Amino acid sequence: MPGVDLTIEICGMSGDGTIAAGTLLNEALSGAGFSIIGFDSYPAEIRGFGRCVTRSRFGTSRMLALSDHTHVLISLDDQQAISRISMLGKNAKVLFDNKPAGTVQEGMSIAAHTAPDADLYGMPFTDLASEAAGTTRGKNLAALGCFTGLAGIDPRFFYTVIEKKFRAKGETVLNANLNSFNAGLTYAHTHFEDAPLVITAPAPEKKKVQRIMLSGNAAIARGALDAGLALYFGYPITPATPIMEYLAKTLPQKGGKVVQMEDEISSIGAVLGSFYAGKRAMTATSGPGLALMAEMISLGVMSETPAVIVDAQRGGPSTGLPTKTEQSDLHAAVFGGPGDSPRIVIAPTDVAECYQFTLKSFELAEKYQTPVIVLTDFFLDNRVENVAAADISGKKRVDGNIYPPKKEQGRYQRYLVTPSGISPRALPGSEGYIYPATGLEHTEAGLPDYSEPVHMQMNAKRHTKIRQALADLPPPKEFSQKGPLDLGVIAWGSSFGAALEAVLKARKKGLAVGALKVISLFPYHEEQIRQFMSRCRRVLIPELNFQGQLANLIGHLHHGDVVRFNRTTGTPLLPSEILLKIQELLQKDNT
Amino acid sequence: MKTSGRILAQKVQDIQTSGRLSIRSASLPTWCPGCGYFGIHQGLNNAIQQLSLPHHSIVTVTGIGCAGRYAFFNNTYSFHVTHGRTLPVATGVKLANPALTVFAIGGDGDGLAIGGGHLPHMARRNINVNYLLFDNSMYGLTKGQPSPSSPVGTKTKVSPAGTFEMPLNASLLGLSYGTTFAARLFAGDPESITQALIEGIRHEGFSFFHIYTTCLTFDKENKTWEHLKERVHPLPQKYDCSNLSKAMAHILEDDFSTGVIYKKS
Numbered sequence: 001m002p003g004v005d006l007t008i009e010i011c012g013m014s015g016d017g018t019i020a021a022g023t024l025l026n027e028a029l030s031g032a033g034f035s036i037i038g039f040d041s042y043p044a045e046i047r048g049f050g051r052c053v054t055r056s057r058f059g060t061s062r063m064l065a066l067s068d069h070t071h072v073l074i075s076l077d078d079q080q081a082i083s084r085i086s087m088l089g090k091n092a093k094v095l096f097d098n099k100p101a102g103t104v105q106e107g108m109s110i111a112a113h114t115a116p117d118a119d120l121y122g123m124p125f126t127d128l129a130s131e132a133a134g135t136t137r138g139k140n141l142a143a144l145g146c147f148t149g150l151a152g153i154d155p156r157f158f159y160t161v162i163e164k165k166f167r168a169k170g171e172t173v174l175n176a177n178l179n180s181f182n183a184g185l186t187y188a189h190t191h192f193e194d195a196p197l198v199i200t201a202p203a204p205e206k207k208k209v210q211r212i213m214l215s216g217n218a219a220i221a222r223g224a225l226d227a228g229l230a231l232y233f234g235y236p237i238t239p240a241t242p243i244m245e246y247l248a249k250t251l252p253q254k255g256g257k258v259v260q261m262e263d264e265i266s267s268i269g270a271v272l273g274s275f276y277a278g279k280r281a282m283t284a285t286s287g288p289g290l291a292l293m294a295e296m297i298s299l300g301v302m303s304e305t306p307a308v309i310v311d312a313q314r315g316g317p318s319t320g321l322p323t324k325t326e327q328s329d330l331h332a333a334v335f336g337g338p339g340d341s342p343r344i345v346i347a348p349t350d351v352a353e354c355y356q357f358t359l360k361s362f363e364l365a366e367k368y369q370t371p372v373i374v375l376t377d378f379f380l381d382n383r384v385e386n387v388a389a390a391d392i393s394g395k396k397r398v399d400g401n402i403y404p405p406k407k408e409q410g411r412y413q414r415y416l417v418t419p420s421g422i423s424p425r426a427l428p429g430s431e432g433y434i435y436p437a438t439g440l441e442h443t444e445a446g447l448p449d450y451s452e453p454v455h456m457q458m459n460a461k462r463h464t465k466i467r468q469a470l471a472d473l474p475p476p477k478e479f480s481q482k483g484p485l486d487l488g489v490i491a492w493g494s495s496f497g498a499a500l501e502a503v504l505k506a507r508k509k510g511l512a513v514g515a516l517k518v519i520s521l522f523p524y525h526e527e528q529i530r531q532f533m534s535r536c537r538r539v540l541i542p543e544l545n546f547q548g549q550l551a552n553l554i555g556h557l558h559h560g561d562v563v564r565f566n567r568t569t570g571t572p573l574l575p576s577e578i579l580l581k582i583q584e585l586l587q588k589d590n591t
Numbered sequence: 592m593k594t595s596g597r598i599l600a601q602k603v604q605d606i607q608t609s610g611r612l613s614i615r616s617a618s619l620p621t622w623c624p625g626c627g628y629f630g631i632h633q634g635l636n637n638a639i640q641q642l643s644l645p646h647h648s649i650v651t652v653t654g655i656g657c658a659g660r661y662a663f664f665n666n667t668y669s670f671h672v673t674h675g676r677t678l679p680v681a682t683g684v685k686l687a688n689p690a691l692t693v694f695a696i697g698g699d700g701d702g703l704a705i706g707g708g709h710l711p712h713m714a715r716r717n718i719n720v721n722y723l724l725f726d727n728s729m730y731g732l733t734k735g736q737p738s739p740s741s742p743v744g745t746k747t748k749v750s751p752a753g754t755f756e757m758p759l760n761a762s763l764l765g766l767s768y769g770t771t772f773a774a775r776l777f778a779g780d781p782e783s784i785t786q787a788l789i790e791g792i793r794h795e796g797f798s799f800f801h802i803y804t805t806c807l808t809f810d811k812e813n814k815t816w817e818h819l820k821e822r823v824h825p826l827p828q829k830y831d832c833s834n835l836s837k838a839m840a841h842i843l844e845d846d847f848s849t850g851v852i853y854k855k856s
Contacts, residue, residue, distance in 0.1 A: 231686055257686060262712040266679035269672070273683020276670055277650065277691065281683060299673050428668035428684070429691055431647045436616075436662050438671035447618060447663060 003060035004199060007067045011084050012076030014050045017140035022054025024144060027161040030211050030386035032201040034058040038384040039066060051080045060202045064497035068576045074143050078110040091117050093197055095146055098122030121150060128183040138180030145184020152195030155185055210389040216354045216380040219392060220310055221246035223358030228397040230279040232258045233270040238322045239378040240284040240312040264289035268296040268307060275306040278427040280362050284310035287329045288319060297371045298337035301462060303437040306365035313377040315570050324570025325378035327493050328545035333373045334522045340459055342466040345522040347375040349496035352391040359395055366400030368469045369425055379572040380494035401425060404433060413444040417457060421465030466523055473520035476528050479503060480514020486586055488536030490516045492550050495573045499542055502578035511586055524554060533558040538585060540565060542578050595624040614639055614646060616666045622657060627727060627778035627804030634784025642789060644692055652681040654697030654706065656732045658725040661696045675706025678713045681720045692792060699726040703739040703759050714768035717796040724761055727806040728814050735809030742813055761801040762852060763842050771796040771855040777823045778804035787851055826850035
């Protein structure tokens with residue numbers, strides 16, 4: 001039997017419980033053993049047009065990206081869901097609330113809008129809930145019950161998550177929701193005897209893997225907490241704000257503080273102050289905030305002060321597209337700020353890496369005494385994945401600080417030039433190591449000095465240090481067969497999953513194609529990237545920005561053609577379009 | 592000029608060798624001879640001395656400009672940051688390690704122009720940082736441009752016809768932002784600076800010190816030593832520093848009284 005790979009959308013008006021239903025669906029499917037990637041879309045306006053959509057792709061193999069089409073659409077409000085019809089694939093199933101004729105506004109039943117090949121399942125969600133629980137509020141649960149019945153999924157997976165979600169709200173609420181769900185389930189069973197859409201749960205794993213449903217933003221916050229974050233300073237900005245919200249709830253319990261600052265400049269300023277005084281701190285922002293931080297980041301570089309900055313990218317330039325995804329801050333992250341100011345920039349490619357590399361960034365920032373930018377984007381921040389608990393916990397905080405030895409007391413030089421470029425760093429409050437830190441060019445003692453040898457020596461020191469960090473940074477990861485390749489696909493950040501899926505599909509078609517995941521964007525692993533490229537006749541770099549910013553950064557390492565594949569529509573890259581590009585390129589080569 | 596520089600260097604050396612002011616670093620101040628900042632330096636150092644604060648427990652966060660160079664002239668931990676950003680950095684330092692005594696030091700350009708957006712929020716947060724704003728109404732290190740506290744009509748190379756902007760009153764701003772401790776002081780009176788600083792450092796919360804000083808190199812008309820000495824005077828004897836509305840009324844009436852103008856009880 002071929003593996004399951006399905007995409008379900010739930011669409012409704014705000015107040016219909018759309019998001020809640022989507023969350024329950026994800027949790028239940030995760031409990032059934034499926035791999036899940038979910039991504040909700042919502043308008044930028046607070047009330048928007050009231051439309052809520054949750055989109056979940058789930059399957060038996062690991063889900064790497066979003067899919068092109070929706071296989072099942074559950075409509076909680078037809079007027080809203082009609083707009084989602086364009087996403088439906090062939091023979092899609094559409095579940096909708098078949099209210100009695102006359103109660104639906106003319107032309108507003110989804111049944112009148114779908115293509116002829118769609119399978120329509122009209123079921124009285126509202127009435128079922130109302131009869132079962134005495135309130136129409138459970139119509140989202142009734143809809144889930146209908147879906148479960150139609151798909152022949154074991155309802156126990158849903159009972160578990162409904163119980164978990166509503167138990168705390170008391171017996172009455174819990175029962176109302178369970179009854180609504182069961183009413184839908186029974187209705188589907190009695191009206192559609194043979195489940196028309198059989199979704200078989202994967203065989204239980206031999207060793208039970210505990211999975212947690214997590215968004216990229218939550219994973220970042222958890223990574224920071226496990227790193228021993230003491231202080232968070234931030235300024236609200238989409239799509240980074242959920243990190244602050246998560247930490248506002250959790251950090252104070254660990255004795256830390258979340259402080260909302262007056263702007264992004266003060267946020268990064270306070271982060272630098274905190275690290276300077278010896279405590280781990282973080283800020284998270286998006287492109288407009290990163291631009292404001294540029295001068296302070298270069299202060300961190302010059303004064304060799306650690307900092308951790310999350311840049312949750314959105315569409316730009318300027319205020320741009322606040323609720324759309326894009327990968328267009330790469331240049332700003334790597335090069336932003338005055339002068340030659342090398343810093344570390346890493347980009348996770350999935351939710352588990354959001355946790356892992358945020359945690360790692362604190363250690364790197366301390367060890368290399370430098371600002372570290374964790375580059376994510378709207379899609380990665382807001383997508384949910386059911387990650388293995390082992391991948392996002394159990395990591396211990398590693399102290400990256402290198403302190404001066406006792407013998408240096410009294411004659412300590414903060415910016416001592418060493419072979420590694422790293423100078424032991426004393427913390428304020430310690431006796432015998434007083435020094436000035438400064439954004440001016442300075443001597444080993446930290447005193448201003450603009451002379452030629454000093455500036456040359458110190459520039460070299462700062463760059464040596466960052467190059468050394470390569471040893472501690474996650475190297476590029478290759479997914480390909482051995483030997484020469486007709487095409488190598490190199491991708492970063494949230495787009496990597498789509499690139500990998502496209503490459504895997506191309507290989508199944510017999511094409512000699514490989515993928516390379518680049519995580520560390522500055523410094524980058526020049527040798528490994530060059531080696532991969534040298535085996536590729538052509539290189540394709542797909543990314544969600546207009547100019548091809550990764551191609552600009554590493555394209556010169558390739559001896560031949562670097563093909564850019566760029567799109568700025570505000571939506572995530574899809575495996576199908578990358579696959580199409582791969583086929584097109586290889587076809588051209590053969591003709 | 593050269594002679595006065597040598598005399599000054601000799602003076603500093605004498606002070607250092609006497610051990611009376613070990614708080615001074617080995618780097619000699621680079622301020623122009625006769626600069627008002629020497630008086631503030633002396634006032635602050637005496638306060639540190641009198642409070643017996645261990646030097647390694649002090650962090651001095653400074654901005655950009657002549658006042659920013661303070662970072663190099665004292666034997667304390669110091670962080671010379673970017674233009675206008677002393678208060679955010681000081682916030683991070685103090686929250687990270689509350690045992691440290693934290694000073695933020697910057698000029699009127701640093702604190703009222705580029706960094707003017709931080710003072711209100713520092714006051715709101717009321718974190719225990721001591722902020723010294725050196726106000727000489729002049730950009731000195733960039734060789735003489737008007738500042739936000741320069742009077743209307745200030746003539747400089749970039750304002751040959753005289754400025755048209757109204758001056759900001761730093762003390763009044765501090766009070767209106769809700770600062771819990773505010774003092775207005777004069778660089779020519781180090782002793783009163785010391786007294787106010789001792790009180791402010793002991794104050795649990797944000798302390799704001801607005802210090803009138805002079806730029807004798809670029810300001811020949813406005814805040815010159817002569818003018819300041821002539822006008823500056825202590826607060827009235829029966830002045831009540833616990834009454835905010837009276838303090839504000841007083842500041843509006845009298846531009847040159849000095850002392851602790853407000854202390855929230």
